[in-house]
Amino acid sequence: MSAAPTARQRTRRAARYGGLRFHTDRTDVVGLLCVRQAAKGGVSTLASTPAIHNAILAKRPDLLDALFTDYWRSRFGEEGTGKEGSSTTRSTAYPLPIFGVRDGKFTSHYSLTFIEAAQMAADIPKLTPAQKEAIDMLMATAQELCFEMTLEPGDLQLINSHVTYHGRTPFEDDFAAGQSRLLLRLWLTMANNRPLPRGHEILWRSIEAGQPRGGIQQVTL
Numbered sequence: 001m002s003a004a005p006t007a008r009q010r011t012r013r014a015a016r017y018g019g020l021r022f023h024t025d026r027t028d029v030v031g032l033l034c035v036r037q038a039a040k041g042g043v044s045t046l047a048s049t050p051a052i053h054n055a056i057l058a059k060r061p062d063l064l065d066a067l068f069t070d071y072w073r074s075r076f077g078e079e080g081t082g083k084e085g086s087s088t089t090r091s092t093a094y095p096l097p098i099f100g101v102r103d104g105k106f107t108s109h110y111s112l113t114f115i116e117a118a119q120m121a122a123d124i125p126k127l128t129p130a131q132k133e134a135i136d137m138l139m140a141t142a143q144e145l146c147f148e149m150t151l152e153p154g155d156l157q158l159i160n161s162h163v164t165y166h167g168r169t170p171f172e173d174d175f176a177a178g179q180s181r182l183l184l185r186l187w188l189t190m191a192n193n194r195p196l197p198r199g200h201e202i203l204w205r206s207i208e209a210g211q212p213r214g215g216i217q218q219v220t221l
């Protein structure tokens with residue numbers, strides 16, 4: 001399977017892209033199919049969130065508690081809340097802990113980009129010093145525990161997003177050589193998915209096991 005570079009890419013010789021920090025996607029399972037590799041870099045990084053939880057429990061249990069408290073996340077205007085036209089705080093952002101457990105099943109939902117964006121709004125509660133320190137510990141621990149995966153053309157990566165952070169190292173494309181990174185992403189909701197903690201319906205809408213959920217609800221204008 002292959003896909004030809006676009007006309008715009010053919011007129012450029014090369015391009016550089018920054019890395020992606022560890023995060024989860026809003027789906028039960030993330031699939032990535034590698035079509036083409038970059039000329040350089042673009043390595044997939046994966047870290048187990050239960051392992052990160054256990055490492056922080058051992059090192060700094062006080063910071064672990066902070067990760068179970070609400071962190072406000074921006075909606076980036078990308079999803080509907082059913083209250084379009086409203087200027088309430090909850091129409092632009094929502095509170096959600098980074099870690100949660102229900103019925104013995106762990107989940108983490110995390111993207112620093114969405115937390116940082118929410119912090120720029122005047123009416124969003126500011127992160128506490130403990131919450132900021134907990135994020136630093138989370139990122140450092142993910143980096144310590146992660147492993148790298150180099151996807152080759154034809155490789156398909158499937159990860160459980162409730163228990164895995166994923167990221168990517170910086171990469172460079174060389175269009176003249178036909179080495180421009182192309183991966184196809186798939187978001188899957190699973191019939192055997194886990195129950196999610198009370199309160200997570202603000203993001204997932206359905207938190208019961210075995211129900212379809214995730215994705216981005218479109219804004220209706």
Ligand SMILES: [Fe+2]
Pocket residue numbers: 023024025166
């Ligand atoms: Fe992602």
